[in-house]
Amino acid sequence: EARNGIYFIQRNYPIPGRSSVIYYRRGSAASRISVDDVDPDYIRQAKLFHLTGITPALSESCREASLKALEIASQSGVKISIDTNIRLGLWSKEKAKKTLIPMLKKANIVLIEPQDAEILFGKREPRKIAEEILSMGAETVAVKLGAEGAAAYTRSEEAKKPAFKVPIVDVIGAGDAFAAGFISSLMRGRSLEEALEIGNAAGALVVTVKGDFENMPSEEDLEKFLAAQRKETVILR
CATH class of the missing domain: 3.40.1190.20 (Ribokinase)
Known part of the structure; x- marks a missing residue:
């Protein structure tokens, strides 16, 4: 009974390398939850x-x-x-x-x-x-921390991991990808450093294409990406 929400993306203008987003969500179906x-x-x-x-x-x-x-x-x-x-x-x-x-x-x-x-x-x-x-x-x-990577903290420990260097096409969706990788890793009992690395890897893969979910990586994708970064086999499961 209500329309879908829409947002418009303006890429690389007026600041090269950055995107701006215009939302059109008022009165949308989601806003009626x-x-x-x-x-x-x-x-x-x-x-x-x-x-x-x-x-x-x-x-x-x-x-x-x-x-x-x-x-x-x-x-x-x-x-x-x-x-x-x-x-x-x-x-x-x-x-x-x-x-x-x-x-x-x-x-x-x-x-x-x-x-x-x-x-x-x-x-x-x-x-x-x-x-x-x-x-x-x-x-x-x-x-x-964007291009600097991410840091994580508990009451007893802290960790920081740099971002992976990849060709950046579109940064939209990187945060959601990081969240998915980081949170799912913690839920599987991984350390802060491992969770940060996997979150950063997920974010890195997403920014290599246009769109915020088109390149959302699978576990297999992450394994291959991290293996290439470390020059060794990485098993996430």
């Missing part, structure tokens, strides 16, 4: 519930649905991961801060970029960002 669409039983059977800052930004009903889903997951012992993913084209800095900080207090794993942390906490230095979020109750914090 409400608490009535949240299935408690479906969430309770999950190993992990993942949320990005985009969903609660779409509308008030989406924000309420996100809060309900987080509450169900938290009460059911389901691990929660949140990627702040603040898009100022969707909401204001004030609204993002008011909404996301309470949500982060329920998260086990948090992924964030320095520019998001500056909005939420007034901080940009990775370790200080992590300390802030760990003090809120999170177990693991990953700070995405």
Whole structure:
């Protein structure tokens, strides 16, 4: 009964090597998600519930649905991961801060970029960002650093991995790919360093083509890519 959301991408202009995105989501079908669409039983059977800052930004009903889903997951012992993913084209800095900080207090794993942390906490230095979020109750914090790679922190350890050098065609989707690689690695019991490396590898492969999901790598793709980087066989399973 409602239209699909749309976004338009402008690549390499006015800044070469960067893309800008224009959203057309107000009134879309996704923006009409409400608490009535949240299935408690479906969430309770999950190993992990993942949320990005985009969903609660779409509308008030989406924000309420996100809060309900987080509450169900938290009460059911389901691990929660949140990627702040603040898009100022969707909401204001004030609204993002008011909404996301309470949500982060329920998260086990948090992924964030320095520019998001500056909005939420007034901080940009990775370790200080992590300390802030760990003090809120999170177990693991990953700070995405773009071309510099990523850093990850727990209360007892920290790690940093540089980005892989690849020909960059389109950076859109790199963050989502990193999140998938990093979080899935942690869920499989891998170390912070391994999780960062796999997340960085996933992000690297995505930026080599246009689009944000066309080159989303499989495990086999990641194995081959990492093997080529290390000059040895890598098994992810």
